[in-house]
Amino acid sequence: MTPSRAQQIKKERMEKLIRDLEESLKKPKGKTSEEKKETSEQIILPAENNPEEFIFLQGKTHKDYSYPDTLVSMNRLGMSPEVEKVGKELGYNLSNTAKESSGRDYIGNINWKNGLTLNLKLGGLTLSPRQFEDFILLLKSGNALDGTGKKIPESKLTEILDEITEVREPWRAEWLDADFKYATNKLWIYSSHLLDTNGNLNPNYKKELETCLMTKGTKINLRTMNHQGMPIEAGDDFYYWCPDKDNSSVARFVADSDWVFLICGRNPQDVYPSLGVRFASFQRS
Numbered sequence: 180m181t182p183s184r185a186q187q188i189k190k191e192r193m194e195k196l197i198r199d200l201e202e203s204l205k206k207p208k209g210k211t212s213e214e215k216k217e218t219s220e221q222i223i224l225p226a227e228n229n230p231e232e233f234i235f236l237q238g239k240t241h242k243d244y245s246y247p248d249t250l251v252s253m254n255r256l257g258m259s260p261e262v263e264k265v266g267k268e269l270g271y272n273l274s275n276t277a278k279e280s281s282g283r284d285y286i287g288n289i290n291w292k293n294g295l296t297l298n299l300k301l302g303g304l305t306l307s308p309r310q311f312e313d314f315i316l317l318l319k320s321g322n323a324l325d326g327t328g329k330k331i332p333e334s335k336l337t338e339i340l341d342e343i344t345e346v347r348e349p350w351r352a353e354w355l356d357a358d359f360k361y362a363t364n365k366l367w368i369y370s371s372h373l374l375d376t377n378g379n380l381n382p383n384y385k386k387e388l389e390t391c392l393m394t395k396g397t398k399i400n401l402r403t404m405n406h407q408g409m410p411i412e413a414g415d416d417f418y419y420w421c422p423d424k425d426n427s428s429v430a431r432f433v434a435d436s437d438w439v440f441l442i443c444g445r446n447p448q449d450v451y452p453s454l455g456v457r458f459a460s461f462q463r464s
Contacts (some may be wrong), residue, residue: 357430371384
């Protein structure tokens with residue numbers, strides 16, 4: 180078998196695995212009465228009210244993309260009175276549908292637009308791929324502060340990192356703020372979305388996608404991601420799925436028992452119980 184044919188077979192198998200896995204996640208799974216008793220409402224408040232549950236991500240400039248100091252939640256967004264109120268205003272039927280290894284419940288069954296809109300209406304934002312990768316690197320460093328300026332134990336940072344990137348069950352994922360469009364025979368990345376007066380998402384960052392790997396199933400080097408958060412070198416950190424030229428590709432980060440993936444080529448309308456969103460907000464001076 181030629182190397183090119185072997186790579187094609189690997190790609191086809193990986194595509195089938197992802198399709199089969201995502202289809203299985205759409206099937207509802209009931210909870211036992213005991214499991215229902217153990218599920219409790221989690222309180223997630225704005226960063227100003229519970230800064231000890233946030234991680235300080237120092238602002239950075241990556242070529243033409245930059246962001247200010249940011250507070251990033253240690254957990255994916257879960258139900259709270261504020262979330263419930265905003266959800267009702269938006270007409271969303273929100274509930275906790277998945278649980279992190281720490282025991283914290285989080286919201287799933289929201290598509291990409293729902294996730295970004297919810298965070299914006301809560302006064303926050305959703306991390307772009309570049310911000311998310313900087314966040315992962317910060318967790319890996321083992322040296323980070325919470326929103327009060329207190330040093331976070333390295334064991335806690337490892338726990339948060341494992342929840343995001345560890346190869347294990349169950350399947351878990353979160354939306355990222357990146358939409359990929361194909362125009363003028365080129366791919367573009369739209370990010371840093373804001374809401375207009377009609378509640379529509381408008382990108383504040385809108386640039387032609389710069390040179391990066393355009394592969395499906397390549398393992399990449401996290402430390403060499405470009406300023407747009409896209410991989411330019413193969414490595415050993417996690418797998419990558421490039422955007423398609425279909426105007427229906429957005430970013431998400433996924434981990435399960437087989438793979439850890441930055442996926443930039445999947446449908447923004449997808450909804451799964453374990454696909455949630457992480458709340459972040461720019462730190463106010």
